[in-house]
Amino acid sequence: MKKQNRLYPVLLGILLMLALTLAACQKQVSEETTGSTPTETTEAPSQTQEAGKTEKKDFFDKVFDTSEDAGRLTVRYLYTSTAFMMNGERVQCGDAVVYKSPEGKIMMVDCGNPAGFDEFDPQLQAMGIEKIDIFVMSHPHADHIGSFLKLAEKYPIGTVYYNGHEYASNTYQNAKAYVLEHNIPFILLKEGDSFKLGESVEVTVYNPEKGQTDDVSASYADANNGSIAMRVVYGDSSFWTAGDIYALAEERLIETYGDAIHCDIVKMNHHGNSTSNGKKFVEGMKPKAAIGLYEVIADKTVALRYSVKGALTFYNCQDGAIRIATNGDGKYDIQTQWIREIDYYGKPSADGHYTLE
Ligand SMILES: [Zn+2]
Numbered sequence: 001m002k003k004q005n006r007l008y009p010v011l012l013g014i015l016l017m018l019a020l021t022l023a024a025c026q027k028q029v030s031e032e033t034t035g036s037t038p039t040e041t042t043e044a045p046s047q048t049q050e051a052g053k054t055e056k057k058d059f060f061d062k063v064f065d066t067s068e069d070a071g072r073l074t075v076r077y078l079y080t081s082t083a084f085m086m087n088g089e090r091v092q093c094g095d096a097v098v099y100k101s102p103e104g105k106i107m108m109v110d111c112g113n114p115a116g117f118d119e120f121d122p123q124l125q126a127m128g129i130e131k132i133d134i135f136v137m138s139h140p141h142a143d144h145i146g147s148f149l150k151l152a153e154k155y156p157i158g159t160v161y162y163n164g165h166e167y168a169s170n171t172y173q174n175a176k177a178y179v180l181e182h183n184i185p186f187i188l189l190k191e192g193d194s195f196k197l198g199e200s201v202e203v204t205v206y207n208p209e210k211g212q213t214d215d216v217s218a219s220y221a222d223a224n225n226g227s228i229a230m231r232v233v234y235g236d237s238s239f240w241t242a243g244d245i246y247a248l249a250e251e252r253l254i255e256t257y258g259d260a261i262h263c264d265i266v267k268m269n270h271h272g273n274s275t276s277n278g279k280k281f282v283e284g285m286k287p288k289a290a291i292g293l294y295e296v297i298a299d300k301t302v303a304l305r306y307s308v309k310g311a312l313t314f315y316n317c318q319d320g321a322i323r324i325a326t327n328g329d330g331k332y333d334i335q336t337q338w339i340r341e342i343d344y345y346g347k348p349s350a351d352g353h354y355t356l357e
Contacts, residue, residue: 057185059352062289062335063323066100072333073201073234074100077267077291077314078123079321079337081115085143086171093295094143096266097122097241098127099232101198102328107134109241110228113146115173120147123321133158134197137175138243140167143321148175157184161195163208163228163355164188175347180282189228202233206261207242207249224270225249231263235328236241238263240285244270250281264288264356265332268306272298272315276304287311288356289332291322303345312354313345319352334357 021051062228064075075326078096085091095110106129112120137145148171151157160179167173177187191210194202207229227243240263242249250269253261266285271275272292282305290306294313307313312334314322336352 011090036116036197040319044148057339057351057352058320059335060126062352063337064123065319066127067151068325069100071102072327073102073232073237073239074264074323074325075232075239075294076123077099077316077322077324078112079316080112080114080119080121081317082113082119083295084113084115084142084146086114086146091142092271093148093293094141094146095243095267095271095293096140096147097293098124098129099197099201099239101201102234105133105198106131106202107136107138107197107203107232108132108151109143110138110243111135111147113143114150115146116149117147120152121154129155131156131158133296134195135160136228138241139163139223140165140169140172140175141223141244142169142171144243146171146174149178149223152182159185159187161187161189161228164190165208165223167223167228189230197232200234203275204233206230206253206257207245207264209252210247222246224275229253229280231261234326236330237326237328237332238265239324240266240287242267242269244276246270247277247278247281250276250278253269254280254284258284262286264330266290266306268292268302270298272297272302274302277302279305280310282306282311289314289324289334291324292316297342297345300317300344307345312356315340315354316341317350330357 011315076098080093082095083090091113094115094116096112097109099107123279128205129179132155132240187204190208191206193205197203208226224244225246225248227245229242229245233237264287266287268290271294288311289312290311294317296317297315303313318340323335334354339352340348
C-alpha cells in the first residue's frame with residue numbers, strides 16, 4: 001500500500017505533463033494555421049514562417065554575385081528579420097545597406113539591430129567584403145547601429161559619419177567609444193556637406209538641418225527626425241537614403257529643394273511607416289523604385305502611394321535582399337532574392353529580375 005501511495009502522485013504528475021504538452025502543441029498548430037497579421041510583432045519573421053509552407057525560389061547567389069559590379073554603382077539592401085529585446089523593449093530588424101562604387105569602394109549605411117549581424121554577415125561575406133571604407137550612422141537608434149561593435153570588430157572601418165546626436169544609449173555611447181579608441185575618423189554630417197565614394201560617386205547631405213548647432217540632440221525632440229539624409233549620385237543615377245526622418249523633415253526638404261532632390265531609387269523613410277513617406281514627398285521624389293526595409297509591410301497605404309506614383313516597390317520582408325546596379329545612365333538592373341507572394345503593390349517577375357529605364 002505504501003508503494004502505491006508513492007506511485008500515485010508520480011503517475012498523476014506524468015499525466016498532467018502529457019496533457020500540458022498536448023495543449024501547447026495544439027496552440028502552436030492553431031497559431032501557425034491562422035498566421036499573423038502585419039501589425040503583430042512576433043519574434044519569428046513572417047517570411048520564415050511562410051518558407052516552411054512553400055518551396056521558395058532563392059536567388060541569394062544572384063543578389064550577391066559581384067562579377068558584374070566593376071564599373072557600376074551597386075546597392076544591396078540586406079535582408080534582416082530577427083527582432084531583438086533591449087532594456088525590455090522590442091527592437092525591430094532595422095536598416096543595413098551596402099553601396100559599392102564602380103572601383104569597389106564600400107559604403108555601408110546602418111547595420112541593423114544587435115541580432116542582425118549574424119544574418120547580414122553571410123551577405124557581406126558572399127560579396128567578398130574585407131573592409132568598409134565608409135560607415136554612416138543615419139541616427140543612433142538600435143535598429144540602425146545595434147550591430148556596430150560586431151561589425152567593426154570583424155571588418156576594419158575607414159571613416160564613420162554620424163549626425164551629431166549625442167544619444168544617451170549604451171548602444172550609441174559604446175559605438176562612439178570604440179570609434180574614438182581605434183582612431184577611426186568620426187565626422188559629423190549635416191545639410192550642405194558632401195563627400196565622395198571612390199572617384200565618381202557623389203554623396204550630398206540634406207539633413208540634419210543646416211543652422212542647427214553641431215550637437216543636434218538639443219534641437220531634435222525625436223532622434224528619428226535628425227537622421228542623416230543623403231542623395232548618392234553616379235552620373236544620371238540617384239539613390240535616396242534618409243534613416244527614419246518624419247513627414248516634417250520631408251516637407252522641409254521638398255519645399256527647400258524642389259525637383260533638385262529627386263532620386264530615381266528611394267529607400268522609404270522610417271521603414272515605410274506612415275509617420276513618413278507623405279504625399280508631398282513621394283510626389284516630389286517621383287521615384288522609379290522604392291524599397292522598404294522592415295519585418296512586415298509597415299503601411300499598405302504607403303506601399304500603394306509609391307506604386308500608384310509609378311515606382312516599382314520592394315520590401316525585404318517579401319522580396320528578401322535586393323540588389324540595384326547602374327552604369328550611371330539612369331537605368332537600373334534589379335535582382336531580388338525571392339519572388340514575393342503578394343502583389344497588391346506590383347506583380348513580381350518570375351525570376352526576381354527587373355530592368356528600369
Ligand atoms: Zn529605424
